[in-house]
Amino acid sequence: MKFPAQTRTRDYWGYLFILPSFLILLVCYLIPMVMDVFFSFTSYNVIQPPRFVGVRNYIQMANNRYLGIALRNTVVYTIIVVPAQTVISLAFAVILARVCNNKWGRFVRSSLFIPVITSMVLVGLIWRIFLATDGGMINYFLGILNINPINWLGRKNTSMISICLVAIWKSVGYFLVIFFAGVMDIPRVLYEAAVVDGANGFQKMMKITLPMLKPVTYLVVTLGTIWSFQVFDLVYVMTGGGPGFATSTLVLNIYNTAFKEFRLGLASAISLFLLLIIFLISYLQKKGFRED
Amino acid sequence: MRGKTSTYLVSLLFVVPVFFAIFPFVVMALTSLTQRTTFNLRFSPRDFSLANYIAIFRNFNFLGYFKNSLIVVICACVLNNLIASMAGYSFAKKRFPFRKQLFWIYMLTIMIPGQAITVPLYIIMTKLGLLNTYVVLFLPIINAFGVFLTKQFIEAVPDDLLEAARIDGCGEFLLYFRIVVPLIKPVLVSLTIFTFITSWNDFIWPLITTNESAMYTLTLGLSLLQSNYTTNYGLVMAGTTITFLPPFIVYLVLQRQFVEGIALSGVKG
Numbered sequence: 001m002k003f004p005a006q007t008r009t010r011d012y013w014g015y016l017f018i019l020p021s022f023l024i025l026l027v028c029y030l031i032p033m034v035m036d037v038f039f040s041f042t043s044y045n046v047i048q049p050p051r052f053v054g055v056r057n058y059i060q061m062a063n064n065r066y067l068g069i070a071l072r073n074t075v076v077y078t079i080i081v082v083p084a085q086t087v088i089s090l091a092f093a094v095i096l097a098r099v100c101n102n103k104w105g106r107f108v109r110s111s112l113f114i115p116v117i118t119s120m121v122l123v124g125l126i127w128r129i130f131l132a133t134d135g136g137m138i139n140y141f142l143g144i145l146n147i148n149p150i151n152w153l154g155r156k157n158t159s160m161i162s163i164c165l166v167a168i169w170k171s172v173g174y175f176l177v178i179f180f181a182g183v184m185d186i187p188r189v190l191y192e193a194a195v196v197d198g199a200n201g202f203q204k205m206m207k208i209t210l211p212m213l214k215p216v217t218y219l220v221v222t223l224g225t226i227w228s229f230q231v232f233d234l235v236y237v238m239t240g241g242g243p244g245f246a247t248s249t250l251v252l253n254i255y256n257t258a259f260k261e262f263r264l265g266l267a268s269a270i271s272l273f274l275l276l277i278i279f280l281i282s283y284l285q286k287k288g289f290r291e292d
Numbered sequence: 293m294r295g296k297t298s299t300y301l302v303s304l305l306f307v308v309p310v311f312f313a314i315f316p317f318v319v320m321a322l323t324s325l326t327q328r329t330t331f332n333l334r335f336s337p338r339d340f341s342l343a344n345y346i347a348i349f350r351n352f353n354f355l356g357y358f359k360n361s362l363i364v365v366i367c368a369c370v371l372n373n374l375i376a377s378m379a380g381y382s383f384a385k386k387r388f389p390f391r392k393q394l395f396w397i398y399m400l401t402i403m404i405p406g407q408a409i410t411v412p413l414y415i416i417m418t419k420l421g422l423l424n425t426y427v428v429l430f431l432p433i434i435n436a437f438g439v440f441l442t443k444q445f446i447e448a449v450p451d452d453l454l455e456a457a458r459i460d461g462c463g464e465f466l467l468y469f470r471i472v473v474p475l476i477k478p479v480l481v482s483l484t485i486f487t488f489i490t491s492w493n494d495f496i497w498p499l500i501t502t503n504e505s506a507m508y509t510l511t512l513g514l515s516l517l518q519s520n521y522t523t524n525y526g527l528v529m530a531g532t533t534i535t536f537l538p539p540f541i542v543y544l545v546l547q548r549q550f551v552e553g554i555a556l557s558g559v560k561g
Contacts, residue, residue, distance in 0.1 A: 013464045014386030018394065021379040021439055028413060028432045029401040035412035046418060092309070100303040111310045113551060114317060117539045119493030121511045122532045125518050126320050129525050135330025137319060173313065177551050230407040233495045237515055251407045251496075258411045259500055267411045275408035282403065 036275065039268035046264060057269035067270065069245045070253040073160065077249065078228040080164040081171075086220050089172045093179030094209060109180065112173035120170070124237030127166045128153065131238075153239050156246045163238055163247055167231070175220045182216035183209065218289040225281050229274065250274055317536065324529035344530035348517075353505060354534065357513035360426075361492060364509060368430040368491040369484045376438025377446075377480065381472050383439065384446035385454060395443075398436040406432075407496065414500050428501045429509065433491045438483050445479040446472060481549050485542070492539055510535050 040057055042050035061067055092112070096105045115123060130137040131152040139149040152162045190208050199207065232251040235241060241248035241256075254274070258267035319331070325340040348354045382388075383395050413432060422428040449472060457467050473480070498512045508516070517531045543550050 011386050011388045014382045014388035014391065016464075017382035017386065017468070018379040020375045021398075021434070021436070022394070024375065024431065024434050025398065025401050025436060027416060028434070029404055029409065029436075030397070032409035032412035032416065033404060035415065036409060039412060039415070044415075046415065092306075095302060096306075099299055100306070104303055104306070108306045108310055109551070110547060112313045114313055114540070114543070117489055117543050117550070118317075118536055119495065119511050121493070121495050121515050122535050125514060125528060125532050126316055128518070129323075129528065130316065130319070130331070135328075137316075137331040140331045140333075169312065172309075226405060230405055232407060236495075237518065254407070254411065255496065255500075258414070264411055264415065271408045271411050275405060278405045278408065279403070 033275070036268050036272045039265050040272050042265045042268075044264045044268075045262040050265065053265065057266045060266060061269055061273065066245060066248065067250075067253055070248045070250050073246070073248055074229055074231065074250045076160060077164055077167075077231055078225055080161070081167050081228050082221060082224040084164075085168045085171050085175055085224060086217070088168070089175035089220070090179050090213070090217070092172070092176050093183050094205070096176075097180055097183040109173070109176060112176055114173070115170045116174040118170075120233035121237050123166060123170050124234045127162075128238050131162055154243055156243055159239050159243060159247050163234055166238070167228075167234060171224070171227075175224070178220055179213065179216060182213050186212045214289060218285065221289075222282055222285050225285065226278055229278055229281070320529050320536070321533050323525055324533045326526050329523060329525055344526045345534075347527060348530050348534070352513065352517065352531075353508070354510070354513060354531065356506060357508050357510045358534070360429075360507060361510040363426055364429045364433075365488055365491045367426060368433040369487045371430065372434045372438050372487045373480050373483055375434055376436075376483065377442040377473065377476065378468065379439040380442025380444075381446050381468055384443045385449070385451070398439055401436045402440065410496065410500065417501060423501050424504045424507045426507075429494075429498055429507075430491060432497060433487060433494070438487070441479055441483055442476060445476045449475050478549075481546070482552055485546060485550050488542065489539060 039050060041052060041054060043053045043056070044050040092108075096108060099105075100108070131139075133139060133149050133151040133154065136149075136152075138152065142148075142150065150158060152158050186209065190212070191204060194204050194208060230251055231249050232255065235247050235249050235252055236255075239247045241252050250270070251274070254267050254270050257263050257270060322335050323331075324344055325342070326335070327341075327343065328339070379398075383391065383398075417423060417428045422431075453471065454467060457471050462470070493511060494509070495511050495515070498509045499515070502508055502512065505513075514531045514535050518528050
């Protein structure tokens with residue numbers, strides 16, 4: 001038995017229940033997004049009131065060599081990290097699900113998850129020490145193989161790749177868990193039917209596993225890209241953007257512009273740029289995955 | 293895979309990634325007990341001492357950092373559970389005007405990349421006079437993801453149950469606390485773990501919003517340790533070990549919920 005009239009009067013309680021979260025989202029997400037737009041047209045250093053400067057910040061952005069380097073580095077980082085972590089975690093997930101879906105497999109997943117729960121700062125710190133030129137763990141092992149010590153984080157061509165490898169090392173376990181859940185969700189019947197039709201392992205992989213994992217792969221690639229574009233902690237701790245500007249990234253550039261140079265207007269413009277890039281990437285990936 | 297031998301062989305190959313995942317943390321813990329400046333595989337019990345840990349607590353305010361992190365984590369977890377599940381309940385069970393539009397706005401905020409709104413959020417917090425407070429550290433941790441998560445679960449709660457409680461004269465808040473909250477405990481555990489990890493590991497936000505060392509969190513204190521004492525590996529490793537342990541212990545205890553909770557965060561996209 002229903003009480004429509006009574007229920008309707010009570011329904012305005014709904015507003016009261018969402019009020020606290022709405023206020024927080026308003027202050028911490030919605031207003032800042034609008035402010036990004038507003039401050040991007042101003043010159044502002046927190047102490048003096050913001051001054052309207054038109055599109056000056058955008059012109060500066062377009063001509064800023066360091067921002068260009070940071071953008072290029074961020075793209076390079078993303079292009080290395082996202083495909084690598086996606087392929088490795090996918091391969092691990094499929095093999096673990098098919099071959100060792102047992103206690104050992106669970107232990108493997110649990111172990112690979114340990115880097116995931118640790119902070120980027122911690123990971124950056126310990127790897128910075130492991131990668132030290134003199135007395136670092138990596139060079140110690142290379143020394144055993146008679147390879148001369150390498151200045152991993154101090155040289156232009158090795159610093160970025162070192163950071164990428166650490167990032168991949170940290171996140172494989174995370175995407176593995178997502179992929180593993182995806183593989184386990186594929187109905188067994190599909191494989192049984194394929195066996196009846198005489199399909200081999202490779203065909204099952206190409207015709208069943210990969211197509212069925214498409215939504216999960218979309219999720220992993222999109223999340224991976226969004227997070228890669230926001231890389232900061234690892235770079236800040238491991239190299240501080242150096243040597244020179246070899247590992248400076250977009251968010252590091254925003255951080256330095258806002259909190260080292262106190263040019264918050266310009267930093268807002270770069271933030272808005274980052275926001276648009278990420279929205280665009282999410283949109284394009286969604287479209288790309290839907291089409292094929 | 294054909295045959296048992298190849299199955300065993302493939303299983304055995306996973307020793308390599310497991311080694312890569314665990315070994316650095318083992319080295320971290322061992323190094324933290326030594327006074328070494330270079331890496332060496334030979335660890336003898338004679339090298340080990342707690343000197344670095346004593347130094348880190350005595351000479352640096354690590355106890356204070358630890359306390360700050362703990363307060364921020366507890367506040368973030370309690371508030372996020374409470375506020376998110378209240379909204380989740382409302383969106384799942386209440387029928388009020390503009391419900392759909394409001395939920396759409398909530399989902400929009402999930403898509404906003406945090407780092408892109410850090411600067412204006414910093415300006416807001418400065419104007420509100422909240423820099424160097426606990427509030428500024430835990431407030432932005434609360435987000436719409438928890439609302440989305442709890443809404444999914446509360447939708448499965450039968451309407452008749454809520455209706456029966458109402459007929460018995462149960463008030464709206466009591467209904468939420470006494471009936472809804474106990475029913476969604478598993479998802480609240482997942483949300484707690486997720487919030488715990490996010491707030492414990494948060495870095496750029498504390499870095500920007502605290503400049504008094506009395507307010508530093510553990511992650512922030514850690515980063516300062518390295519900038520001043522880069523070559524004192526044992527000391528830095530003692531700091532990282534201390535920071536590593538709380539999430540790791542929680543992980544060992546609540547492993548299943550942990551992995552599920554983090555995997556659920558994948559729904560975020």
